[in-house]
Every structure is written in structure tokens, then in C-alpha cells.
Amino acid sequence: MFVFTDHIVRELFIDLLCIHRTGRFAILRKNLAMKRIVYIILFLSVVASGQAQLVVNVSDTIACAETNIVLTASGMDSYSWSSAVVLDTNAGDSVNTEPIVGTHTITVTGTDTSGPDTLIVSIVINPNPTVVIQSSAVNDNDFVCLGNSATLTAISDTAVLASVMWSPSTALDTDSGVSVVSTPDSTIIYTATVYNDYGCSVSGTKSVKVGTSYPAFSVSADPVTICPGDSSELTATPTTVVSRFTWSPAATLSGSSGSLILAGPTTTTAYTVVGTRDGCSVDTTITLNVLVPPTLTYTQSSGGATIKLDETDIITAVCAECVSYVWKLPNSTLFTTQNEQIISPNTAGANIIKIKGIDSNSCSASVNVTVNVDSSFAGTPFGLNELAKDEVKAIQKGETMVVSAGSTIRQVAIYNLLGEQVMNKAVANKSLEQISIDNLSTGVYVVLVKTDIKETALKLYLN
Structure with missing residues (x-):
């Protein structure tokens, strides 16, 4: 018989299902005192007199990863277990859980002569922190020279560590905290144990070794003196x-x-x-000497103004320290000690002349000179027919050039206005020579004719 002392229950008409065994039951109450019918459901846990009771003891309901939780059942004759987490067995009065991080429920059903009874147990597995110990002496294989110090730092995947403890405390400035400083007299292996907010921990080790031998070496430079832009080993x-x-x-x-x-x-x-x-x-220290380069400028007879195709521009390199020059012309390179060149480009437009001045230390400086050339001519083009006995007849590109002289011709050479030889032909005992100019481009050339008597230089216009 069940007695209810609740003052509400005393005012209600109660339909009560007779209970004869242990379990969890619902009681339906009908409230007749109210103007409308209200049903109230109460849940009761009941243990029937004289019946066995299922009991489960848990080693830890909250644990850290890698920790097995043991559940032990008692009070019944046989037991069966089930859970989403892996158990070492599904039967028997005791089971071990696999320590997987998370919240897990385990159901155990006990059975005896009076029937089955079931309990559900909830357990929580919290994660362990991770730890890596870094040393400021990592570049020296964890060595510090005797009398020097190394800083050890515990690095974890946990944003905030609850605590870090170090052992042994020998030669440490402190035995707790994320970072410690070690000044050992001999090699020591330190252990750092880190704890997270769940109280779970993990340990890592790092050794601090002590060196006592100093290195010896020499240093050299080859060469020890260089020019700007050069390098030394x-x-x-x-x-x-x-x-x-x-x-x-x-x-x-x-x-x-x-x-x-x-x-x-x-x-x-x-x-x-x-x-x-x-x-x-x-x-140790070594000094690499860098020489001061020469100072190089230039002047132009044209003053930078545009010249005609049949005009020249005299370029003068100005460098007090220079002993030689490299003149890089549009189609050739000239190595010379002369600081002046007469330039007669046969190409209209901007002609770039590069000058490098070199001093006695082989240091150099460079400048670029632009010679602007117009496509027109300053004077009236002339042919060699203006010459009495020595003449060159140039008609149009692709035709044959005829060289005639009042004496025997020995050699005919053709130069462009940059001074580059573009053709050279030896002539055997002739006073008239025909020369093909198919390979020459349109422009202005100088023809040098050597005879038994003299040399004659003539300007040729090739259309």
C-alpha cells in the first residue's frame, strides 16, 4: 500500500495502479476540484519489498584520455552491457571502456529470478594536452657553453595552460611556468608536466648539455680589395x-x-x-676594401642636337683616372686608349653609344651617349664621277659598282660611317674593277681605293 502526503494529492481522486515490483512507474491523477478536467502524471521509482536491486559502481565518471574507466555491476545474477564506446566485453559483472574523448552512455541490464533491471551510466573522457619543449640552444644541438644559459619553453596545443611544472629544479630560475631558464654546470634532462583546465596532464623532456671546448679557425678574403660591383670570397x-x-x-x-x-x-x-x-x-673580423670607381662624363660636338646622315658627331670621354676605354658602337665594340671617337651613323633615329672608362685598378664607370640622326642629308650627294681619273659609280642597290682609276688598282675597301669595314677586295693589275654591292644596305659609305700611286677615300650614297 502506498501513502501520499502531498496536500494536492489529498484533494484528488487517484486511480492507482497496484505496484508489485521494482521499477519506474507513472501515476495518472485526475483533478476533480477544478472546473475543467486536468490530468497530472507523476513518475515514481519504486523498489518492491523483498526484490533485488541493480547497482553499478564506476571507477571514474570523469577521466582523462588514455585512462580506462571500470564499471562494476552488483545485486543481480547476470549482466549484459551495451554502448557506442568500445567495451572490452559485453557480459560479466565488470567491463572496461576504451578511453575515447567525449561524453558516452553505457547501458547495463541485470537479470535475476524476479526479472530484468536496467541502469544507464554516463561518463566523460576529457582530452589530454600536448607538449613540445623548445630550447634556445636548438642551433647548437641543445649545448650551452659552461656559464651560459638556455631558455626552455613548453609549447602546447592548449591556448591557455592551467599550469606547467618542471623537474628537477636544479639550475633553474623557477620550477613552474611556461618558460624557465637553465644555467647548468653539467648535462641535465628536464621534464615539463603541463596541465589543462580539465586537470589532464602530459609530460615531455628536454636535455640541456654543457660544452667546455672553444673552436679555433682563421678567416681570409680573395681578393681583399675589390671594385664596386665585384665580389670577394x-x-x-x-x-x-x-x-x-x-x-x-x-x-x-x-x-x-x-x-x-x-x-x-x-x-x-x-x-x-x-x-x-x-x-x-x-x-673574428675581416675587412673588405672597396675602391672608389673613376668618374666618367662625356661631351658631344653636336651638343646632343640631331645631326644629318652625312654629318659627324665627335664624342669625347672625360675621365681623369681612366687609362683605357671600351666603346660599344651599334654594330661593333672598340677597345682603345683613345678618349675621343668621331661618329658618323648611317642609321636614322637614336643611336646609342656605350662608353666604359677603366682606371689603373681595373675599376670602371660607364655612360651611355645618344646620337640622334635625321634621315636627310646636309649637302648634295655626290658620286665618284666628280673625280677626274679615280671614280666610283654607284647606281642603285643591287647593281654593280664600277671603280676606275688612271693607274693600276690594288685594293678596294668599303667602310660604314661608324668606321666598320664591310667589304675588302684585292685587285690584280686592273685600272677598272666591278664590285657587287648586293649585300650592303641602303645608306652612306666610304670607299677606299688603293692604286700604285695613291689612296683615295670617297663617300658613296647607296639608294
């Missing part, structure tokens, strides 16, 4: 074990590490190289 040669070399300043170097480096400074620069062995370092 800087070499560090070890005489003892050296684990690494570091160079600075790196801005004008081909790299910052290694025993061989290329340096290309624009001004005299002192370079420092640091040799390291087991965390112990030695540095």
Missing part, C-alpha cells in the same frame, strides 16, 4: 672542430652561414664571423 678555415659559422652583416652577403661566403659590398665593410662548438663561440 670570404673563407673560414677551422683548425679545430667547428660545428657552425655565422656571418654578419648579411645584407651584402650571399648567405649568413657556412665556411665559404660571397661578399659584394659597395663600400669598405668589416665582416664578423662567429665559429661555434658545443655552444661555445669565438668571433
Whole structure:
């Protein structure tokens, strides 16, 4: 018999289903005192007198990853288990869960002579943090020189660590915190244990080794003096074990590490190289001298104004330090000690003349000169028929040029107005020679005719 003391229940007419066994039951109440009929459902857990009760003990309802949770059932004769999480068995009074992160429910059903009974247990598996320990001595294989320090830092995937503990505390500035500083006298292996907000932890180790041997090496430059724009090889040669070399300043170097480096400074620069062995370092300095280049300018007889096809422009290189020059013409390159060239381009438009002046140290400076040429002529074109006995007749491009002279012709050479020889022909005992000019382009040329008596230079207009 069941007694209800609730004051509402006392005022209600209750239809009560007789209960004779353990379980969870619903009671339907009809409220007759109200103007409308209201049904109220109450849920009761009931244990019938004299019946066994299913009980489940859990080792931990909240645990960390990689921790097995053990569930043990009692109070019944046999048990069956089920869950989405993997269990080591589905029968028996005890099971182990696979420690997968998340919230899981496990259902156990116990059975005895009075019938089955079921309980549902909820467990939570929280994640462990991760940890990687970084050392400021990583570039030296975790070595520090005796008397020096290394900073150890615990790096975790957890944004905020609840705590980090370090052990042993020997030679540490503190035994807690994300970063610690170690100044050991000998090699020590440290363990960092990190905890997240769930109270779960993981540990990692890092050793700090102590070096006592200093490196020895020499440094050289080849060459030690350079011109601007050139480079020099800087070499560090070890005489003892050296684990690494570091160079600075790196801005004008081909790299910052290694025993061989290329340096290309624009001004005299002192370079420092640091040799390291087991965390112990030695540095030395070498100076690379950079010479001052020559100062090169130029003048033009034309003053930069446009000239005609049959006019010339005299270009003078002005350089007090220069001992030689390289003249790069549109179709050829001239190496000379002369600082002046007479330019007669046979191509209309902007003709670029490049001048390089070289001093006694082989340092150089360069300038570009533009000779602007108009497509017209300053004077009236003339042919060699104006000459009495020595004449060249040029008709149109593709026809034959006839050279005649009052004496025996030995050689005929043709030059363009840049001074480049475009044809040279030897003549055997003739006073008249026919020469094909098919391979010449339209323009102005100088024809040099050598005879037994004299040499005659004539300007030719080829249409």
C-alpha cells in the first residue's frame, strides 16, 4: 500500500495502479476540484519489498584520455552491457571502456529470478594536452657553453595552460611556468608536466648539455680589395672542430652561414664571423676594401642636337683616372686608349653609344651617349664621277659598282660611317674593277681605293 502526503494529492481522486515490483512507474491523477478536467502524471521509482536491486559502481565518471574507466555491476545474477564506446566485453559483472574523448552512455541490464533491471551510466573522457619543449640552444644541438644559459619553453596545443611544472629544479630560475631558464654546470634532462583546465596532464623532456671546448679557425678574403660591383670570397678555415659559422652583416652577403661566403659590398665593410662548438663561440673580423670607381662624363660636338646622315658627331670621354676605354658602337665594340671617337651613323633615329672608362685598378664607370640622326642629308650627294681619273659609280642597290682609276688598282675597301669595314677586295693589275654591292644596305659609305700611286677615300650614297 502506498501513502501520499502531498496536500494536492489529498484533494484528488487517484486511480492507482497496484505496484508489485521494482521499477519506474507513472501515476495518472485526475483533478476533480477544478472546473475543467486536468490530468497530472507523476513518475515514481519504486523498489518492491523483498526484490533485488541493480547497482553499478564506476571507477571514474570523469577521466582523462588514455585512462580506462571500470564499471562494476552488483545485486543481480547476470549482466549484459551495451554502448557506442568500445567495451572490452559485453557480459560479466565488470567491463572496461576504451578511453575515447567525449561524453558516452553505457547501458547495463541485470537479470535475476524476479526479472530484468536496467541502469544507464554516463561518463566523460576529457582530452589530454600536448607538449613540445623548445630550447634556445636548438642551433647548437641543445649545448650551452659552461656559464651560459638556455631558455626552455613548453609549447602546447592548449591556448591557455592551467599550469606547467618542471623537474628537477636544479639550475633553474623557477620550477613552474611556461618558460624557465637553465644555467647548468653539467648535462641535465628536464621534464615539463603541463596541465589543462580539465586537470589532464602530459609530460615531455628536454636535455640541456654543457660544452667546455672553444673552436679555433682563421678567416681570409680573395681578393681583399675589390671594385664596386665585384665580389670577394670570404673563407673560414677551422683548425679545430667547428660545428657552425655565422656571418654578419648579411645584407651584402650571399648567405649568413657556412665556411665559404660571397661578399659584394659597395663600400669598405668589416665582416664578423662567429665559429661555434658545443655552444661555445669565438668571433673574428675581416675587412673588405672597396675602391672608389673613376668618374666618367662625356661631351658631344653636336651638343646632343640631331645631326644629318652625312654629318659627324665627335664624342669625347672625360675621365681623369681612366687609362683605357671600351666603346660599344651599334654594330661593333672598340677597345682603345683613345678618349675621343668621331661618329658618323648611317642609321636614322637614336643611336646609342656605350662608353666604359677603366682606371689603373681595373675599376670602371660607364655612360651611355645618344646620337640622334635625321634621315636627310646636309649637302648634295655626290658620286665618284666628280673625280677626274679615280671614280666610283654607284647606281642603285643591287647593281654593280664600277671603280676606275688612271693607274693600276690594288685594293678596294668599303667602310660604314661608324668606321666598320664591310667589304675588302684585292685587285690584280686592273685600272677598272666591278664590285657587287648586293649585300650592303641602303645608306652612306666610304670607299677606299688603293692604286700604285695613291689612296683615295670617297663617300658613296647607296639608294
